[in-house]
Amino acid sequence: MPLLHELKLRFASDDDIFFQPDHILHIPVVFIGLTSLLDLIQTKERLTKDAFAKQGLAADDAGLLRQLGESIDTGDLRSAVTSLLSGKMIVFHKPSETFIAVEAASKPLTRSVEEPSDESVIHGPRSAFNEDIDTNLGMVKRQLNSDKLAVKSYAVGANSRTRINLLYLENQVEPALLTAIIGRFESNKELDVCNLQQLSRMLGLPSWAAISPYIRTELPQDTVHYLMRGKAVLLLDRFPCALVLPNDLWSMLAVQNDLNYPRLFTLSFRLLRLAGVLCHILAPGLYVAVVSVNPEILRIEMALTVAQSRLGVPYPALVETLILLFVLEMVMEASVRLPKSIGPTITMVGGIILGQAVVSAKLVSNLLIIILAAATIANFTISGFVNSISIRLFKYVILLLAAFYGILGLLSGMVLVCAYVSSVTTFGIPYAQLARKSRG
Template sequence: MDAILSEITNKFAENEDFFIERSELLDVPVFFLGFHSLIDLTKTKTNIQRNINHTIATKASLEDCLTLLGEEKNVEDAALSILEGKLIICLEVDSKCIVTAPVSKPLNRSIEPPTNENVLLGSLNSFTEELEANLGLVRKQILSEHLRSKSFTVGRTQKKKLSLLYLEDSTDRKLVQQVIKRIEANQEKAIQNIQSLAKALGFSSWGIVSKFNITELPQEAVFYLKKGRVVLFLDQFPAALILPKLLWDMFVLESDNNHPAPMMIALRLLRIFGALITLILPGLYVALVAINPEILQIELALSIAKSREGVPYPAFVEIIIMLIVLELILEASARLPKTIGPTITMVGGIILGQAVVEAKLVSNLLIIILAATTIATSTVIGFQNLLTIRLCKYAMVILASIFGVLGIISGLVLISAYLASIKSFSIPFLHIQSTKDEADHG
């Protein structure tokens, strides 16, 4: 027993919140081990004593009491359980380590409305940092015996929990096996964020398209489970990671089905139109002003030329400067506290925009184009998808400044070819996945 205590103590002795407390259960000396920062020891001991007193009334032995309190584990598993916030009960006269669930300190936030995704019609619950709570939110919405979950502990020195969810009757078994195989093959690697998880699953870190469809809405995760996808939950990450990700996910929400079919189709077409505006409009401005003005009607060409009167640099430099300024405003608005963010948006969007126009640094038409582009970008579903489109529009602007309208067409072809080349677990990114119910109801 001294060897077991010494081994566990050596692992955590330098942590001031680690405790080893000697006590007695049914007059048998035991040791309690755990972290004060994770365990409410006073309430835990009260609960344990209450359970033991109830067990004594049934004339059970100490061994029966310990079996009811928890599960016996070896030293390595016991040490890992301590890191997870469990309480270890070690018998002084034996070499048993019993792992029991204590009364935890209130460290996890409750289930709250989503903060990064707005819901018009649907549940207002969102995922939290606690993995078990996220699994519970999904199970509450899928009352099916076919829902399967598999958990992994990844990382060698920094342990992290990872859970995989799928519907056995809807999901391709080969997809599930491939995901499990890759996770198990990289189980020793530390997975602390989305990029490290992507590497563990064999994805490149340099792709501009995210390999995961990320959502904090339980109803969206359930929607994709029913469509045959797999869902990953990473402990302390308040969102679900959907695999594989497809292009159509950028334009489809599960809550769309709460609208009449014509309205649902109109909303999805509007999102597609918004993505195309974001990609084409800035480059089209450069192409028509600097390379191919002959395409415009004479009245429109003269109007644009008049709006650019006094602007000291080419259209390409003009739009690149304003796009970068706009990116800085968006990033500042996202990072600053909510009490300051709207002020920065107002200063950057109204005061700065008006000032640069009056100073003849940019044209009035460019301000209109940038405003329309920013609004159109926000129609795409998922912040990670928004970043991808924002990056692609710069490539379109560069091509348009060199080749004009032909450059825009070439850019669209190149982007389409790149998207067509992306595969996730042998499933093309452009694959259109539909079920019989979707075919019947849109």
């Protein structure tokens, strides 16, 4: 029995495995499986029922067992190991030296379909992706009832196998994009993919880009929408988001759920987000430019108020802004880390205590607090957390330029950002493609 022995050797350091002699009906067998992944009792029950039903179909015991699952060649250790790791059970029939991999009842290691936790939806479909790739795929298929939906499945990684599904609509997808992605998957099969940086490396995407090449969404509704716009969707096992390739500028402003409202509101929501983007990246720079370089831009009443609010602030506007921005970024980062129950504390400490104290200690002007608070709020109007991060970064470029050149710096910072945004392409498809191309 070389295979059984080999298996035992292979899993010598894994106590999770069991080799349990048992019977199916009257046939003596050995069940082999991983305790953590499968529910033995249920599986046994199911197997017995199944075997009972198929009793008359086979001539001998080995034949009956073969009806129950896929048989594995005695020399094929690799597929035996893969079956075990993916949660199947192997039934070993000693007299005929047969190994059969059967579907096992899995232990519930996945949460059920829940509401989205990172993208809330108002008055729209609420189910969100979870960690199980099959559930996710099923949800997409539920949402999109089309025979044009193609699914390509890959298992990549040399050390740890990760299942990746590539979804696209046959009649919509850009052929160049598709061949590029498939080509990368085929040629980089051995690379491990445990996180998105590794995925980017596998797909050959730039690793230093300030703009994420994917759109991430945990909503099947949005995913389907992107599919219909000719994008490709990647589903990773154990990853509760769909990754949409390529990203585009529009995804920053548009949420699919907008379309569930009358047109007028859709438009105004999107304009609001655009204003949010502009407000977030321009407001701190504008403050610095106006306060320290071009005060003539302000009306005199405003200028006097601003001067009053800055009275006694010890450092230049740029430093003041940077300090406060730093504190704000820390508050944001901290509130992501904190458990939900302590979250409100940081709001209080950050908002009330720190904000109030910093003003009354005359470390920063209260106008700046208002401006930065507005800018921070504006940041969260942007759809998609990943998008809002890149926007957060651009703000600093503009801020620095504004400190040197005032309004000129502010606007040339905008030019720089625009030029950068326009130069980003993913698989040859530009990020800033404004005209939506519809095919078929």
